[in-house]
Amino acid sequence: xxxxxxxxxxxxxxxxxxxxxxxxxxxxxxxxxxxxxxxxxxxxxxxxxxxxxxxxxxxxxxxxxxxxxxxxxxxxxxxxxxxxxxxxxxxxxxxxxxxxxxxxxxxxxxxxxxxxxxxx
Numbered sequence: 001x002x003x004x005x006x007x008x009x010x011x012x013x014x015x016x017x018x019x020x021x022x023x024x025x026x027x028x029x030x031x032x033x034x035x036x037x038x039x040x041x042x043x044x045x046x047x048x049x050x051x052x053x054x055x056x057x058x059x060x061x062x063x064x065x066x067x068x069x070x071x072x073x074x075x076x077x078x079x080x081x082x083x084x085x086x087x088x089x090x091x092x093x094x095x096x097x098x099x100x101x102x103x104x105x106x107x108x109x110x111x112x113x114x115x116x117x118x119x120x
Contacts (some may be wrong), residue, residue: 002116004040005085007046007080012036015070022052028037031056031106041113041117049115054108060098067096067109074113085119 005021012019012034019034020026024088032055041047053070055063077090099108 001040003082003084003119004087005038006036007082008036008038008049011080011089012076015066015073017053019089020071032062039115043118044116046114048092049113051111051113052108053111054106056105057107058105060107061070063098063107063109067098068090071096074111082119087119088116088118090116 009019012106015034017033018029019036020029021038022035024072025033025035032053034053037049039047039049051070053063053066055066057063059106071091074089077088080087080089086102090113092114095112096113097110100106101108
C-alpha cells in the first residue's frame with residue numbers, strides 16, 4: 001500500500017497545489033488544494049478512485065483552468081511508476097463534475113476515475 005500511497009501523492013501534488021488524502025487536510029491549509037482517495041485495487045482488478053479540486057472563489061475561471069490541466073495530465077489514462085510496479089489512473093463517467101460546498105464561495109471539481117495497481 002505504501003507504494004500506491006506514494007505514487008498517488010506524487011501525482012496529485014504535481015499540479016502546483018498542496019494535496020492530501022481525504023480527511024487529512026491540516027487546519028492551517030488555505031484553498032486552493034486537492035484531496036484524493038487512497039485506495040489500492042487487487043492485482044489486475046479496477047477500483048474507484050476520486051479526487052476533489054477545491055477553490056474559494058465566486059467565479060469558476062481558475063477552477064476550470066486547473067480542471068483542464070488535470071484532465072490533460074490524465075488523458076485516456078496515466079501510468080504512475082512506483083517501486084516494484086505501477087498504478088494506472090483512467091477517467092470514468094462522468095469524469096468531472098463541478099460542485100458547490102455548503103459555503104457557496106467554496107467550489108470544487110469532483111474527478112471520478114478508475115485505478116488499477118500492479119505491484120510485484
